[in-house]
Amino acid sequence: MSIPRSSYDPRRVCLNLSNLNLGRHRRTIGIYLAGGLFALANWTFLDAAILSAHAHSPYNEPQIPPPVHVGFLDWVPGICSLLGMIIINLIDKDRVQGNEGYGESGAVWRARLWLFIGFAFMAGGLAGSVTVLVLKYVVHAYTEQYTYYGYANVSQNVALMLSAIVLWMSQSISTEYEYTLSI
Template sequence: MPSHRLFQLPKPQWLNSANMRTSGVYLSGALFALGLFFFVDAAAYSHSPKNGSDVHIKFIDWIPGICSTLGMLVVNSIDKTRLTGDDGFSYSGNGVAWKAKLVLFLGFALMAGGLAGSVTVMVLKYVVPDYPFPTLYFGVANVIANGLIMLSSVVLWISQNMEDDYTYNLAL
């Protein structure tokens, strides 16, 4: 009987422990907080008198972070068990797997759009006009923040969907 595994290497057993799950959730929160810190730091510095520049962080700089955060919420609200189990396409209530995959795709698209948007804002607003580095930091911090939010989402997705010995699936 062929195996349905993607890779031939076995998964280490320590990955399934409750401590690893908890550590992953805390690491995800730390990555999200660090990303948010970078962006808020850049936003606060852009409006301080020590900035020495006429360039400030405006709403256009916030849009990629909002997209990435919404994508993180969408991706991590989907249960991994909902992604498998359907044999056909049904547009009514029983075709859950393809709907979950569609919503998961939209969540990842929001996060990818947020990261791409932050790179676009950095290039068009800070790199093309050739601002020096204290001002260029506003765009770099935006890219770092969106990258950390995306990494946080991946870590949270993996750690929430780890199976351990203490997880029970009850169905009626």
């Protein structure tokens, strides 16, 4: 697939997906999609945590406890991704783009630094969830019932990252009712 020459900008590194034609409600659709991804992410991990809390030993051997539970270590990657999502979506998009009108010259630099920190938190959360999956669940060769806890942790972090990206992109889209006033 190639880009038509009329819409090609040699300075652009990535494609601009905000030009997707979803009608006049594209901002609303994006915000609801991001909320759905956020809810799905947390529901998936909470499902695994609740299953872990109610796990019991096999009925024919009541003295053997379940081999693994969801502990605090499993919650840390999700908390990091959630903090990263909050940091990313609290940043003013105009400052990151470097639009004029902000008093300090270092405002753009600081906004970009905080954006990097937010994405670093999210990447660290995703890397941490994969690490927990491998070291806690896969290496010990637990059954599928117990490895689900690790897979739910990874899917939570992936969905949180996707939710943050969709929300960032949908908040950057202007609506037809939005007016830009500048003096």
